[in-house]
Amino acid sequence: MKVYGDTLSGNCYKVKLILALLGIEHQWQHVDILNGETQTPEFLAINPNGKVPTVLLDDGRILSESNAILGYVADGTNLIPDDRFLKASVYQWLFFEQYSHEPFIAVRRFIQQYQGMPPQRVEEYHSLQAGGIKALSIMENALKTNDYLVGEKLTIADIALYGYTHVADEGGFNLADYPAIQAWCKRISEQTGYVPMRS
Known part of the structure; x- marks a missing residue:
């Protein structure tokens, strides 16, 4: 398996983390987002959407979108519950992560850490605060009664949301x-096989 990604991206880090937790061997191909490496003809031939992470599977098929990759990699493991409702709850958190978090x-x-707060994005930056606080508050309430987002076991829901949540302070959230x-x-950082975003 070959993974195209930038580990400082939370979406890419999710993939790096799940592969480490499951002990899956892979080749990591660094792609520099800020230098436009996702928009080169070579990369667009791999993923026409020009985004990372993108995975080249052993059989030559290509898979993109971070949460889809998590689902593929975790299929058949204890990171996806067997119970129908709990599995749907995992998907619910995955959709929450992409649309509300x-x-x-x-x-x-991204605006604060990677763009250095350019004047033309300051207003946008401030406008995003309320939505971020709402997302973190929803997670906080869920985690007050459970060790993990879906019951008492780590799932891909936790991995998906950990990616950007654990570095939320870099976007001005306390x-x-x-x-x-x-x-x-x-708890997640203490999992066997855990790797940090910045190694």
Whole structure:
């Protein structure tokens, strides 16, 4: 398996993390997003959408979209519940991550951490705060009563949301306001095989 990605991207880090947790051998091909490497003719031939992560499977097929990759890699493992409702709950969190979390947490982090807060994006940056706080508050409430997002076992829902949540401070969110999230982050970082975003 060959993974095209930039590990400082939370979406790419999710893939790096799940492969490490499951002990799956792979080749990592660094793709520099900021230098436009996802828009080269060579990369667009692999993924016409010009985004990472993108995975080249052993059989030559290509898979993109981080949460789809998580589902593929985790299929048949204990990271996806067998119970029908719990499995649907995992998917619910995956959709939440992409539509109610990532557009606020990740985008603010990108503007602050990688673009250095350009004047033309300051207003947008501030407009994203409320959505990010709402997403973190929903997670906080869920984690007050459970060790993980779906029951008491780590699933791909946790991996998906950990990607950008554990570095939310880089987008101006104070994780000290969310003790249950902090405890959850610690539990994930103590998993066998865990690798940090920055190694």
